[in-house]
Amino acid sequence: MAAATQITSPASYYRDSLRVRLDQPCPRQGGQQRFDICVIGGGITGLSAALHLAERGYSVALLEAHELGFGASGRSGGQILPGLGTDIATVERALGRERARDVWEMSREAVNLTAELIERHAIPCDLAWGYLHAAVKPRHVRELRQFQERMAKDYGYEALDWLEGQALRERVVTGAYPGALFDHEGGHLHPLNFTLGLARAAQRAGVSIHEHSPALSIRRGQPAAVQTSQGEIIADFVVVGANAYLGCLLTELEGRIMRAANYIVATEPLGEERAAQVLPHNDALSDANFVLDYYRLSADKRLIYGGEVSYDGREPRGLQQRMDAKIARLFPVLKGVRIDYRWGGDVAITLNRAPDFGRLGSNIYYAQGYSGHGMALAGLAGQLMAEAIAGQSERFDVFAAMPHRRFPGGQRLRTPLLVLATTFYKLRDRL
Numbered sequence: 001m002a003a004a005t006q007i008t009s010p011a012s013y014y015r016d017s018l019r020v021r022l023d024q025p026c027p028r029q030g031g032q033q034r035f036d037i038c039v040i041g042g043g044i045t046g047l048s049a050a051l052h053l054a055e056r057g058y059s060v061a062l063l064e065a066h067e068l069g070f071g072a073s074g075r076s077g078g079q080i081l082p083g084l085g086t087d088i089a090t091v092e093r094a095l096g097r098e099r100a101r102d103v104w105e106m107s108r109e110a111v112n113l114t115a116e117l118i119e120r121h122a123i124p125c126d127l128a129w130g131y132l133h134a135a136v137k138p139r140h141v142r143e144l145r146q147f148q149e150r151m152a153k154d155y156g157y158e159a160l161d162w163l164e165g166q167a168l169r170e171r172v173v174t175g176a177y178p179g180a181l182f183d184h185e186g187g188h189l190h191p192l193n194f195t196l197g198l199a200r201a202a203q204r205a206g207v208s209i210h211e212h213s214p215a216l217s218i219r220r221g222q223p224a225a226v227q228t229s230q231g232e233i234i235a236d237f238v239v240v241g242a243n244a245y246l247g248c249l250l251t252e253l254e255g256r257i258m259r260a261a262n263y264i265v266a267t268e269p270l271g272e273e274r275a276a277q278v279l280p281h282n283d284a285l286s287d288a289n290f291v292l293d294y295y296r297l298s299a300d301k302r303l304i305y306g307g308e309v310s311y312d313g314r315e316p317r318g319l320q321q322r323m324d325a326k327i328a329r330l331f332p333v334l335k336g337v338r339i340d341y342r343w344g345g346d347v348a349i350t351l352n353r354a355p356d357f358g359r360l361g362s363n364i365y366y367a368q369g370y371s372g373h374g375m376a377l378a379g380l381a382g383q384l385m386a387e388a389i390a391g392q393s394e395r396f397d398v399f400a401a402m403p404h405r406r407f408p409g410g411q412r413l414r415t416p417l418l419v420l421a422t423t424f425y426k427l428r429d430r431l
Contacts, residue, residue, distance in 0.1 A: 012075055012343040013266035013302065014192035019124045022196065023203050026068065029210035030230040035061045037389065038226045038235035039207075040215045040249070042066075043073030044374070045241030045367050047198040048117075048382025053239075054205035056390055061233050062207055063226065065214035068199050071245055074192035075345035076375055077264060077294045077306045079284045081131060081186040082108045085371030086353035087147075088155070094354070094402055097154070102398050104155050110380035111185055117379065118189070123197025126299040130283035131186025132163075134177040140288040141179045148181055159184040172285055173277050174330045180285075188284040188296045191375060198379075215242075215249060224363060237389050240366040241382065243374075244348035250366065255406035256356055257348040257369045261313065264306035265323055266298065266341040267334070275301040277333045293326060303327065303334065315344070347372050351407055357381060357399040365389065365396075369404075 035058075039050045042064025050062045064070070084091065084107060091100040118127050135141045144162075151157040163171065164179040171182065203209060210228075218238060219225040226233045240250060244259045270278065279285070279297050286294035293307035305327055310316050320342065328335040350356050350369035355377060357367045365388060367381035381399075388396040 011341065012192075012264070013298065013304065013341040014074060014190060016341075017190065017298070017300070018193060018196070019190075020193050020196040020200060022200050024209075026064070026199075026209040026211040028230060029061070029063060029213040029228045029233065032232055032234065033061060033208075034234045035059045035208070036235065037061070037237045037239060038063065038224070038233045039239045039241065040226065041241035041243065041245070042068040042199070042209070042211065043071050043241060043243065044195055044198065044378035045073075045243065045381050046239065047195065047202055048379040049239045049241060049385045050207045050209075050382070051198060051202040051205055052383045052386035053389065054202060054207045056386060058389075060202075060207045061235070062202070062209045063213045063215050063228065063233070064209070064211045065242075065245065067211050068209070069192045069195040071243060072345055072347045072374065073195045073378065075264070075343060076191045076347075077284075077286075077304065078188045078191045078296065078375065079131065079186065079286065079294060080111050080114050080189060080376040081183070081373065082111050082376075083373065084354055084377070085349070085373035088151070090352055090354060091402070094352075095398070099398055099401070101155055102395075104157070106380060106395065106398070107377060108185060110376040111187070113379050113383060114189075114194075114376045117198065117201070118194065121197055121201040123194055123201075125190040125193040125197060127187060127189045128282050128284075129184070129187040130171075130281055131183040131188070132168075132172060132180045132283050132285040133183065134172070134180040134285055134287045136177065136287050136289055138178065144179065144181050144288060171281050171283055172279055173333075176330050177287070182283075186284065189375075190299070218249065218364065220361060220364070222363065236363060238364045239382075239385050239389075240364065241368070241378070243368045243370070243378075244346040246348075246368060250360065250364070252360055253356075253366065253368070256404050257350055258311065258407055259313075259346045260349050261310040261315075261344050261346050262306060262372070263308045263310075263315070263319060263323065263342070263344040264304060265327075265339050267303045267305075267327075268338040268340050270297075270301045270303065270334070270337070272301065274333060278303060278331050302340070303331075303337075310344075347374070351405050352402075354402050354404075355381070355399060356402070356404045357384070357396060359388070359400065367399075
């Protein structure tokens with residue numbers, strides 16, 4: 001009989017709407033094992049890498065410290081978007097226009113790859129298309145219109161339509177936004193079902209998956225050895241996709257990412273009539289604030305609404321009241337709507353909000369720091385690491401060339417300084 005993955009992470013709507021069952025259990029790792037590749041991390045990055053490597057004929061073991069999809073891969077807002085967590089100008093300044101174009105096109109490829117994986121592996125994850133990037137104030141209108149013009153002129157990207165007035169309200173029924181860019185190539189899905197769908201595909205490709213098996217240390221060398229509490233895996237290559245849960249596993253990366261908690265609610269099912277008074281075309285939406293809010297409808301017509309941020313691991317004061325009030329202000333038709341689920345989770349951000357890809361020595365690869373933009377990009381990261389291990393590293397190296405600095409302040413002051421900077425941007429969002 002097929003074994004269902006046991007999820008014991010914090011309660012969420014996603015956990016209670018699982019539709020994917022794995023073919024095999026994922027027992028704890030034990031004893032000494034030998035594989036071509038050891039992948040660390042059971043989110044989209046690690047599972048995509050494991051799947052693509054196994055399809056190339058490598059023997060692969062994957063270690064997950066908790067349950068598959070425990071992190072942002074199984075708890076996020078579920079939006080799949082082209083682009084990065086930073087603006088394209090940041091990439092241009094670091095890599096030049098030509099390489100920035102390569103990065104942009106690969107981000108579009110990441111979205112297409114997500115759709116291809118869903119179709120090829122028959123993953124029931126409610127994929128839907130349409131995304132709105134909404135202005136909250138006049139400054140955002142100018143910035144978004146300039147972005148649309150620049151992307152068409154310099155990057156040949158014609159998938160953006162500017163909407164305002166009645167045209168905008170036909171897609172999101174609120175007067176809160178003076179305008180929005182509609183991106184035909186963006187969309188949304190059920191993140192936990194997608195992640196477990198990748199895991200099922202990886203199992204069928206021959207990957208040995210071990211849950212509740214944290215990697216405690218990596219002994220460098222040719223081959224490398226990854227220690228767990230009950231054994232070790234000897235491997236020619238190690239792929240690290242732990243992201244916000246990296247801890248101290250790779251000391252060279254210490255301080256290059258920060259964990260940021262984000263929070264999401266799911267309402268009661270709205271029904272067809274009320275859902276049509278919120279998002280009539282089932283689009284995803286995020287606003288243009290620095291500390292942004294985002295939302296979409298689930299397959300059973302719940303509003304999945306996310307936002308707010310915490311860097312110290314504590315839930316912000318008054319969080320529930322603020323999120324409920326935001327929903328009511330945006331959509332008066334939902335005033336008093338029942339909230340059935342509330343949950344949070346950590347994402348990893350980098351100082352420049354661009355993803356951090358790289359290799360340590362000749363046989364340890366990593367990808368991290370998607371800065372809230374990883375739902376599609378993490379799948380591409382796994383594919384690119386598989387390509388690089390197989391000897392085709394050109395595409396991976398484009399991302400790896402992006403310079404990254406540590407967050408200032410050291411271990412003691414890093415978080416307070418980030419909170420201070422975020423407070424500044426929150427104040428700017430109100431102007």
